[in-house]
Amino acid sequence: MKRLVLIFVLYLLVHTASAQFLDDFSAGLESVITYYNDDEKVINPGETDLRSNNYLRFNYFKSSFRASLQLESYIEEALLGYAPEFNNKLGLSMFSVAYTHKKLELSAGYLFDQFSSGLSFRTWEDRQLGLNNALVGVHLNYELIKKVNIKGFLGKQKIGFDISNGTLMGLNAEVGLGKGFDIDLSIASRYESYDTDNPDFKDFTNLYSSKLTYSAKSFYGHLEYVYKSKDALVELGNVIDSRLFSGNALAFNLGYFKSGFGFDATFRRLENMAFYTDRSTYANIYNQLIVNYLPVLTKQHNVGLSNIYVYQAQTQLNFLTGGKAGEIGQQIDVFYKFSKENSLAEKFKTVVAFNYASWFGLKTDFDLENRQYSSDFLKYGDKYYTDVNLKLNNEWTDRWSTTLYWINQYYNMELLEASTGTVSTNIASAEIYYTVNDKNEVRIQAEHLWTRDDKKNWVGGLIEYNFLRKFSIYVNDQYNYGNDNSLERIHYYNLGGTFRQRKTKFSINYGRQRGGLICVGGVCRFVPKSNGLTLAMNLYL
């Protein structure tokens, strides 16, 4: 009994002392643990069977002060497809402190920020991609006067648990011009010294960026231009200091909207815009030390089979695969909700989404032997990729709703993968949601990919059952039944379940990964084929 009293007194003391601290403190753990095992159809690459990625983040704030800390571990190795630098590592990955006083904010440590839309500078974290290119340094943000904001930074960049050789610095001004116009001007620079005899070679490489934005009642648009100063060509990690090339980006966006209708169109041209803090990491497949954000401008579909032929933005200057300097193309989006009274389309709450994207190489003239090239500014070169798609959402009753999807893709394997041929696909998907009662819901999806090219036809499907508002179980499969090679006709099946309680989440999955590109926000990571059992959890404090 005495002990119980003692415990209670101790509790009260700790409670009083720590309650406020804990109210201002939060922690989140994200953990993914996979046990890889071979089966007769899918042999896992790599020696290690048990792999896990774990992220533990702490945030603390007190009035004008903020601090954060992130621990990461990759035991025994990182999940398949992540950079090998992470393998068998455990430790402090990031920390930061920030202080805000009126219109001034100062921060130091591992920091995330972007200038404008990120074409010249963006640091961000994406755990699914294994991408964390945080700035390691100092950052300042100051609202000079109303509608005039300036910011600047100086630092190195995070790579794995290490930091870059090169140094980054930048300045940015956002100015509201009135009457719906805003302008954004910036310069982002990378300094990396290099021993060279070439007098034209500069240790500094600068990206100058300007963006004009306009918005009105039912119109908006922007025009953005970035110029990258001359930098050395890099091939397979070797800096070729005798060959210097500049780069540039041009983007133009226009939108119109009213209730029930929205239209958006973007044109973009990129030439030699890939930019890394250390020159030697140019074009690395893990996106490490990327300085700027050059996302692919296509729609990311929620249809599994649409992710077999995935386009990635062509941002690099490359003489080794026949000569490539960038991309040019456009994307259009239209959303429309049927609202004509008493029509069937209105009754069944029909919303249509149309998207079209097409991307081409630049019109260029390459002298591969001498490592020289020239390009035409607004001319289109070889076709790389197109994607035309239509999505139809309906709510038939309070309980039934459906999503129908049709996607038509063209993918130039020869130019995009240095492989042979091109692929034209048609993909159809139907998805049904049925609410059984206020605690149970069923989701069924069926999809098919038709193509006469490459690996031929695929079929796929998913059944998911959500019950008691906390649990869900699912089974899905993708099957390349049309493959000419019978050994490649593999069922990529998965089954699993999820438990969620408020923000806590546990999930378990067993099955085969098809392999290919995992893309988030238009940046992709290659994952190999694998088979395994995965446990994942999100826990919070």
Added chain:
Amino acid sequence: MKTRQLLILFFLFSSVLQGQKTLPKISVKSLNGASFDLNINSEEQVLVVSFWATWCEPCIKELNAFNKNLSYLEEELNAKLLAISTDDSRTVSRIIPMMSGNSWNFEVYLDTNQDIKRALNIIDIPHTLIIHQNKIVYEHTGYLSGDEDELFKKIMEINNK
């Protein structure tokens, strides 16, 4: 005996850890650049904050459900909905046409480089919070149709206190 004491100790301490979190200083920008201070506004009314993205199917289902119940949420429950988009610059231009095309009538705010999501220690979206008087009263990850009813009940409880 010892086991029982340890269990009591564990539950007592976890009750300390599970307390309502204070809202950090957060100001969000709407699509037209206007600032909204969550700290000041949560003193006056209940805020429902939903983190979403144009590519996130359950997020869109959740926002459709909120839109359907918007007048109930705003007028009867006296709450304000803030849909904070975590779309980065790849998809941020799809927000306005998607909003208009779905006839959404609530305001959308931007978290283009996920600074707010990080400050609130959010891992997955959709992630929905109820904020009142500078406290995070309720949090929820994921969406199944009908989840909004539980959220409305919570708001009613707060209003009745």
